[in-house]
Amino acid sequence: MAYQVSPAALLALAALVIVLVLRASRRKSLKFLRGPDAPSRLLGNEHQLFHQSETGYLDFQWMREYGSTWRIRTFFGAEQIMTADPKALQHILQKSSYNYPKRVDVNTLTLLQLGPGILWAEGSMHQRHRKVMNPAFSAQQLRTFVPLFQRTAAKVIEHWKTQIAEKSDGVVLVNKWLARGALDIIGQAAFDYDFGALDNMENPLAKEYSTIIHDVLLYPTPFTMLYRSLWQYVPESVRNLVKYTPMHSLRRMQKLNEMFKGVGRALYYSNAAEGIASREGKRDVMSVLLKANNSENARARLGEEELLAQMHHLTSAGQETTSSTLSWMLFELSKHPEYQARIRQEIRAVRALVVERGDTEFTPEDLDSMKYTLAAIKETLRFHPIAYHLWRYAGQDDVIPLSDPVTGADGTVISEIPVSAGQPIIISICGYNRLPHVWGDDADQWNPERFFQLDSEKQVKVGVYSNLMTFSAGVRGCIGWRFALYQLQAVSAELLETFEFSPTDDTTRIKRAPAVVMLPIIEGKEELGSAMPLRVSLARVQ
């Protein structure tokens, strides 16, 4: 059936385009920066970025052509800065506090899928959320989760042993199991609740999480992208209403949110019924949330909607990120058997010390002493940053300094960029993590050894860990980075001690698909959704 568009709707659209063009033209022009042509006037380079053959492919190409900062187009012909420059990133993320808010289209997706929690909140509201959550993420608190990480790894190991005994080719979709493990971990660590995702393959929440990013965020259509770009012109107070748009992707997001709220509400109120007195001195996430809900100080209090959203934000932010990173690490090790063997040797040497002193499990100190394993984790975080772009805009007029001056359109050298309020900016985390002058001439190779040779004194200090941008930085930097690190250390040590990982026939076709977060998909087998098949076998006992 052909769609009828009313003349009134066309007029409204034309008026909107005029407003957008006028608004963009009031901004300082970025013509002095070089950059690629836009394939579309309406979509600029946006559609191209969400459909690139692999995450970062365009970033790396443009960096080679224009330097670490360049100009692209966003919707309706407006100009946009894209940068991987260390000083620019430090300025925007670390030094400017809340002056570079998140781009409205991407942030509204967070609101629709996860509710009004910490990842979505801006300014003073974000400060309040962060203050409530911070105590649950101290290094001391997180060390106590190492045994939980090990117990979960043991469950994954049992499942994989069964799988390889049953299948002649020994191929396991490792990301599916690691995602289930990560969901169980976050549930127990944060809320003392077992989602049971590793025990029950039919677990509805785990099933929904396993497909939502692929189904909803990967390869958006031009119409979907344009529609989302318009959200910034809707007043914030009513933006939540876009969830009623009859679009499949938005319905799916809302469904997930409602499913989570069902679990979260029951969980929160069963804990609340026990009273907060029993949680005196405790700093786990559930305890800090209960205290925040009961706080006499209105500035510290979180309402029910915010509480449930907070629980959902943590669950979602802590699941796909760690499990995907671990999947990519195993993928790289399968292609680097010598380094994998070295890691296994290191883990077994530390295990011998553990046994010698009469213990059964690695302590956090044992894990920290595994230098080769840690270098492989850092290198994977650098090479495969799950959150590969951050979408921001300037909240006020400003000047962004550059550490890597670029050659301008007229041939002059540019070492700072004046921006007007409203100027959209894409921060290329994947680009920064590949800068040769920061990481070495072989920055395009996965090589953990670099971490034994880098002179961090010569680098601009950015990021929260190892000068990587992978966890972002500043007031909005990842609150869970230490949690993630301990989890990656503890789980990878158990898996690599037990199993050997090697490539499969699909290995060369595994691609990093750009879906706001990076997903592994197999070229030609996209119908499988996110998939990381690896050949798994029991490691030889020495």
Ligand code: HEM
């Ligand atoms: C390898 C694992 C991880 C990576 C690469 C990662 C990356 C990031 C990045 C890039 C951001 C900034 C997002 C933005 O500004 O839009 C972020 C924020 C956040 N992350 Fe992580 N993350 C990881 C693990 C975790 C874990 C395990 C948790 C929870 C236990 C967590 C919880 C959060 C939260 C709550 C925020 C929002 C912080 C705020 O806005 O104040 N993350 N993460």
